[in-house]
Amino acid sequence: MAxxxxxxxxxxxxxxxxxxxxxxxxxxxxxxGVETVIVNIGKHAMQxxxxxxxxxxxxxxxxxxxxxxxxxTAMVDGIDGxxxxxxxxxxxxxxxxxxxxxxxCYSLSRFMQFKPAACVVVCRRGGASAAFDRLNKYFTILNMxxxxxxxxxxxxxxxxxxxxxxxxxxxxxxxxxxxxAWMIDRLNTAEKGHPEVEPRVSTNFIR
Numbered sequence: 634m635a636x637x638x639x640x641x642x643x644x645x646x647x648x649x650x651x652x653x654x655x656x657x658x659x660x661x662x663x664x665x666g667v668e669t670v671i672v673n674i675g676k677h678a679m680q681x682x683x684x685x686x687x688x689x690x691x692x693x694x695x696x697x698x699x700x701x702x703x704x705x706t707a708m709v710d711g712i713d714g715x716x717x718x719x720x721x722x723x724x725x726x727x728x729x730x731x732x733x734x735x736x737x738c739y740s741l742s743r744f745m746q747f748k749p750a751a752c753v754v755v756c757r758r759g760g761a762s763a764a765f766d767r768l769n770k771y772f773t774i775l776n777m778x779x780x781x782x783x784x785x786x787x788x789x790x791x792x793x794x795x796x797x798x799x800x801x802x803x804x805x806x807x808x809x810x811x812x813x814a815w816m817i818d819r820l821n822t823a824e825k826g827h828p829e830v831e832p833r834v835s836t837n838f839i840r
Contacts, residue, residue, distance in 0.1 A: 636713040636817050637668040641704065643719035643730030645676040650755045650796035651718045654788040657803050658716055658753065661810025667713070667817065672703050674729055681732035688740030696736065704737055708744035713817045715745065715777070716809075717768055718753040724760035725767055738771050747827040749816045751780040751809055757791040776830070780816055782809040 640659055644651035652673070659669040680696045687695035694701055717734065719726035738745065752768035754761045765785055772779050786809055788802035789795075797803060 634823075635666070635668050636814075637670065637707075637711070638662055638714040638716060638813065638817075639704065639707045639712045640669060640671045640716040641718065641730070641733075642671055642673045643717060643727045643733075644755075645674070645727070645729070646720075646793065647673045647675060649720070649793045650788065650790040651720050651753070653790075653794070653796040654753050654755055654802070654806050655716065655718045657806035658810040658813075661807045662814055665811060665814035667814050670707055672700060672707070674700050674727075674733060679729040679732040680736070682735040682739055688736075692740075694736045694740040700733060701736060704733075705741060708741050712744070712748060713823075714748055714780070714813050715750040715772075716753060716813070717750070717771070718755070719764060719768065721754055721756035721760040721764045724763040726754070726764045731767075734768075734771055738775060742775050746776045746830075747820070747822050748777055749780045749813055749820065750777040751782075751786060751813060753786045753788065753806065753809070755788045755790060755796060757789070761785070761787040761789075776827075778816065778820070780809060780813045782806075782812060 640655045642652050642655055662669050719730050750772040754764040782805045784805045789799045
C-alpha cells in the first residue's frame with residue numbers, strides 16, 4: 634500500500650507562497666513514491682476549540698466545517714505523515730490555522746501519534762523562527778517524530794510567486810520531503826508498531 638502524507642495550507646491565499654512551499658515538499662514526496670493530499674483552510678473564519686470534551690464522546694469535534702471534515706477523513710483513512718504550512722503574522726502562525734489545529738490535535742490525536750510531522754513557515758522578512766516553534770509544539774505533545782531538514786523550514790517571499798525565487802528555501806523544502814519519505818519508510822509503524830504508551834498521568838498544580 635502506498636504511503637500518504639497530508640499537507641495543510643494554513644494560508645487564506647490558496648495559491649500563494651505557502652502553497653508553493655508545500656507543493657515543493659509534495660513534489661519531492663511524490664518523487665520518493667509517497668502520495669500527497671493538500672488541504673487549504675481558505676478565507677473562512679475558523680472555529681476554535683471550546684474545551685467542551687464532546688470529541689471524547691463522539692469521536693470528532695462538535696463543530697463541523699468543510700476543512701476539518703476533509704482533514705478528519707484523511708486521517709481516519711490513514712496518513713503516514715503530516716506537514717503544516719503557514720504564513721507568518723506578527724511572529725506567529727495564522728490565527729485561523731491555530732484555531733483549527735487546536736481542534737484537530739485534541740479530537741484526532743489517536744490518528745496522529747507516531748506519524749512523522751513537520752511545519753513550514755513563510756514570511757516577508759522576520760518572525761519565522763517564532764512561528765516555526767509555535768507549530769512544532771503541536772507535534773511534540775502528540776508523540777509525533779519531528780522531521781528536520783538542512784535548515785529550519787522557512788521560505789521567504791511577500792508577493793505571490795516570490796517564494797520560488799528563494800533558492801535555499803526551496804532546497805530546504807526538497808530536503809524536508811526526502812527526509813520525511815525516508816523517515817516514514819524506516820519507521821513503518823503500520824508493520825513495526827510503536828513504543829509502548831503508558832497510561833496518561835496528569836498533574837494539576839491547584840489542589
